[in-house]
Amino acid sequence: MSLIPAHIQETVAMLAMFEDRAERIQALISIGERFSAPDPAKHSKPYDENHRVPGCESQVFVWGEQRGKEWYFEFAVENPQGLSAMTMAVILQDGLNGLQSDKIQHVPEDIVYEIFGRELSMGKSMGLMNMLQVCKRISQG
């Protein structure tokens, strides 16, 4: 049985259907266009550095909230050119929100390559992996 949450699996399967790189990138951009910044009433700037994703040059911040046993995440992407980070944030929110910690811990970091492909630079891929890692750390409590 796959350890990857169903919604992320669906996204990966959808992206795998594109044989043309340009079409795949357009699909990723479309996902990223659903990104919305966190409610300023809940998270105001300047954001607490404790919520910063390390090693992510897109200046990403993550907050996790536990409701019962389920976790819900919010992301801020401060670099307006951090488009891959925005896409990753949407995918993580779609895939992880509502899950319990044990399920979140099992999501492999290399899912980033399934989503964005192997042509992503090392720096970019590590920043995106760190977004998932921070969600895991937060939900570990």
Next chain:
Amino acid sequence: MKAIDERGYVHAEKLVSTDWVAARLEDGSIRLVESNEDPLVYPSGHIPGAVEIDWIRDLNDPIRRDYLDGKKFAELVSRLGITQETTIVFYGDKNNWWATYALWVFALFGFENTKIMDGGSLKWQKEGRPTTREIPTYAPTSVNISERSDAEHRAFRDEVLSHLKKSGQLVDVRSPQEFSGERTHMEGYPNEGALRGGHIPGAISVPWAKAISPETGEFLAAEDLKALYASLSQDEETVVYCRIGERSSHTWFVLKYLLGRDNVRNYDGSWTEWGNLVGVPIER
């Protein structure tokens, strides 16, 4: 920031402003080339008429650690509608980090009619200038390209070793943590690390981003740049390096064109090579 021609650069013609570009969007003798780290940036919106060069797919050999050869480069410039007469203006994300890298690779093939758009794509975006998702196509060109000539702009490890033995000038443009050996890779880039940390003996530490205004992403004026590199002799040969040669291409651009140093080469093997070599000297 002052206007580019008031900043005291030796080769001010290598740098153009967003105004300059905006006034020439219809100029067929100019090709705008966007080069980014994030592959989603160009397709999401670029300067009208700009083509994209991807630093991984377009500039690197897919198998060996090297740049593309003359045949592949000829195919690339043909596809982009570029000839030796074309004025090529590079720009991109991350304060033109990848744009200067692309310009440096073009220099290896003798393309010197190249420029950088000061401030990169973020400045263009912040100024509310037009962007499009339309991918332009240009008539393929037929260009005679000779094989890459590395000697003038590129340094190899044995040359760096000889340079070191002569106490030659070296500039390490990585972060202070990488320079000191506290970290063997840039934060967030662990797989591009090395077995040993530190720097090439005698190198001075001048992180690449110090050459840029953090507010606007534009290059600092010549006086400020000179102060950054004050410990370097103007006439002596200088080798710059970072981790894989991309950040140092930015510093190479500054030293060679903005400050007019003739003998500057980029050691693209950089720390991922030096920090893994057996028996070479390392300083911490």
